[in-house]
Amino acid sequence: MTDSQEYIWLDGELVESEKATLPFMTSALHYGLGVFEGIRCYETPRGPAIFRLAEHMERLIDSARILGFRDLPYTAEQLGEACKTVVRANRLTSCYIRPLIFFDSKVKNLNLDQGWARVGIAAWYWGAYLGEEALEKGARMNISSYTRHHPNVMMTKAKITGNYANSVLAKTESVRLGFDEAIMLDPQGYVAECTGENLFIVRNGVIYTPGTWAVLEGITRDALITVARDLGYTVVETQLSRDHLYIADECFVSGTAAEVVPVTEIDFRTIGNGRRGPVTHALQKAFHAVVHGEDPRYAHWLTTVNE
Incomplete structure (x- = not known):
């Protein structure tokens, strides 16, 4: 390589x-x-x-x-x-x-x-987007002072280069404040997504994630929802307020670059027990098996380069 x-x-x-x-x-x-x-x-x-x-x-x-x-x-x-x-x-x-x-x-x-x-x-070649350590120990995040795009101001279903000035402002602010990543709220004040990842929480064994009405329809997000349901988890797409994040048992984010990363602190509040939770760990392992061709149920998601 x-x-x-x-x-x-x-x-x-x-x-x-x-x-x-x-x-x-x-x-x-x-x-x-x-x-x-x-x-x-x-x-x-x-x-x-x-x-x-x-x-x-x-x-x-x-x-x-x-x-x-x-x-x-x-x-x-x-x-x-x-x-x-x-x-x-x-x-x-x-x-x-x-x-x-x-x-x-x-x-x-x-x-x-x-x-x-x-x-x-x-x-x-690009390794872990939020760092190898974050895959196990989790990332520290904060609620950004910047709001995610209103869907009638910018097209939130498209990966338009100009849209990412919004993400750059939020990410840079959060890193300068000592965090790893920013969580952005939608124009109504509900949780939208991070600057380059979709967000999930786990509460009482149920996985919750914001609906796609104001966020990018993440392909990794879609894959994780499918895999989670196949593993027997209930996944609910709904509106989440920022205080839902604080009282979650687990929180994790997903994206092509980030893959699956636990979030163990938000706004200086420890999420769950402050460590990667069992649901997040199970999805990390399952996703790793899927993308490395170790689970035949998802073979159709992989396109071999040399065939």
Whole structure:
């Protein structure tokens, strides 16, 4: 396995990383006009395999449509094949994949109809997003002073690059205050999600998570709900207030980058007994088995790179 990014897939061709550059005046850089995905590829007995590739590519295309692109140069299937090409070209066995559809234009204005869509895909080795230690000991979080987007202000079902200024403000504030991550409330004051993860709590053996009306429809979130129910847990999608978090028996977050991470402290309040809980641990183990091809029930979620 290599950490290097030797090649980037850019507009249909593999390009050496140092040559995959863009002009300073590229519109997407100035206005946040792009959509992206975060995808993980894992080592499995059948070789490198990308987790839920089709669903990620469908969401990428959906995000582009939501942003307002009318014409796209590639289909979801073509972009999926390009992701596999990038992993092979960089000789990666376990990695993070970043496809990006971005806007370019000769006319510098705010009209998507006066430009065109371009596409780039990169892949690199990326370990635990919140740190290896957090996988067992848990993360410390706080309620952000920043509110998650109102769904009539920004499109919350799309991974739009410009949307993430909201996440950057919240994350940076929380880290500067000494926390690992921020929990964001929706415009009504209910729990929404973290800056890059969906959130769950466990109370009396039942798993609760905010509904998707104001949050990104996380693909890892969806997988965990399915796995949890298959394990016999009840999962309820509902509104959660911030004080629900304080009295939870367990709390954990999920995302492509983060995977499954326990939360053991929120706003200086210890969650449960302050350690990773049994439900969280069970889901971590089950998710690890799923993504590494060790549970045949979910084999359809894995796309092998070399076949």
